[in-house]
Amino acid sequence: MKEVLVYLSIIHKGNWDKIYKDILDKVPVDKDKVKEVTENLNNQYVTIIDENYPECLKYIFKPPFVLYYKGNLSLLSDKRKKIAVIGSRNNSEYGKAVTEKICKDLVEHDTIIVSGLAKGIDSIAHLECLKNHGKTIAVLGNGLNIIYPENNASLYEKISCEGLIISEYPFGCDPSKENFPNRNRIIAGICDGVAVMEANVKSGTMNTVSHALEDGKLIFCVPDTIFMNSGCNKLIKEGAKLIENGVDILEEF
Numbered sequence: 733m734k735e736v737l738v739y740l741s742i743i744h745k746g747n748w749d750k751i752y753k754d755i756l757d758k759v760p761v762d763k764d765k766v767k768e769v770t771e772n773l774n775n776q777y778v779t780i781i782d783e784n785y786p787e788c789l790k791y792i793f794k795p796p797f798v799l800y801y802k803g804n805l806s807l808l809s810d811k812r813k814k815i816a817v818i819g820s821r822n823n824s825e826y827g828k829a830v831t832e833k834i835c836k837d838l839v840e841h842d843t844i845i846v847s848g849l850a851k852g853i854d855s856i857a858h859l860e861c862l863k864n865h866g867k868t869i870a871v872l873g874n875g876l877n878i879i880y881p882e883n884n885a886s887l888y889e890k891i892s893c894e895g896l897i898i899s900e901y902p903f904g905c906d907p908s909k910e911n912f913p914n915r916n917r918i919i920a921g922i923c924d925g926v927a928v929m930e931a932n933v934k935s936g937t938m939n940t941v942s943h944a945l946e947d948g949k950l951i952f953c954v955p956d957t958i959f960m961n962s963g964c965n966k967l968i969k970e971g972a973k974l975i976e977n978g979v980d981i982l983e984e985f
Contacts, residue, residue: 737779739766741798746901748794748914775876775903776801784809792921792947794914796900800876803896807844807869808922813985814869815952816846816919816944818937819853819929827930830954831856834927837978839866846871846923848915849888849897851881853929853937862890871919872899873911880907916940925950927981928972931963938963952981 737751739761744750753759777800778785786808789795815838819827835845835857845861847854849870861868870891874880876899879888891897900918901911916936920926920943928951931937941951941963951972956962968974975981 734779734781735766735770736761737781737797738773738777739769741900742769742773742902745905746798746899746911748797748900751797752794773903776805778805786922789918789921793917793943795921796918798902799898799900800902801896801898802876802892803894804867805896807867807896808898810844810867812842812844812867813925813982814844814846814923815981816923816926816940817853817857817929818847818919818926818940819931820935820937821850821852821854823852823856823930826956827853828856831929832860834929834954834975834978834981835860835866836864838981839864841978841982843978843982844869846919848873848912848919849880849884849891850936851884855884855887857929858887858891858895862887862894868895869922870895870897871915871922872897872901872907873915874907875899875901875903875905877903878906912936913939917943920944920947920949923949924985925952925981927952927954927975928964928967929954930956933961933963933966935963941967950984952984 740751845868847857858868916939926944952975953964953967953972956964
């Protein structure tokens with residue numbers, strides 16, 4: 733069954749609904765094709781029926797049938813707190829500064845940083861974590877053989893050596909617009925809380941927050957100027973905790 737899940741994941745390019753439909757309909761599969769595909773697979777993976785599949789993802793909306801990974805998979809089951817640090821791709825200098833401060837504080841308190849390896853706040857969060865000798869998990873919206881954005885190549889390699897990179901998308905899957913909202917539910921599922929550094933009211937960051945709220949996770953926000961279309965300020969007004977440092981987050985746990 734494990735090999736069949738991987739086979740379905742590959743032929744459907746990680747599309748959860750198509751994989752689920754084939755399982756539900758008990759669509760017959762060619763054993764020789766399954767063997768051919770799985771034998772030639774050149775990356776590590778864990779399936780939802782494996783013992784080492786992360787507990788934190790078993791009960792989220794549409795738990796991934798297969799997770800492909802590079803790095804230390806045990807970080808997903810690590811008992812240390814995991815905080816998703818997320819925000820705008822087009823960050824300001826203020827956003828960069830607060831992200832560096834919050835991540836430095838969290839790493840000093842032995843917290844694992846989770847983010848999406850995207851341009852902007854995500855990349856800054858991963859970089860600051862590694863700079864301070866912390867552990868970080870990157871969740872991708874594409875196959876592990878594709879580095880997106882391309883200028884994150886060195887960061888990608890460093891995370892794969894010192895942290896963990898995961899994706900529900902097999903090799904060859906390009907980053908596409910619909911993949912990133914799907915990716916966001918995994919970020920939300922992994923973490924104990926979400927810290928938003930800087931975001932517009934309508935953004936992928938707010939989509940991640942929605943998934944986190946559905947999972948019952950705590951939301952933290954750095955306040956922004958009143959002259960911005962600030963998702964952070966909106967979330968604070970709706971009940972998210974205003975934070976000025978990493979301790980403001982950790983005291984909630």
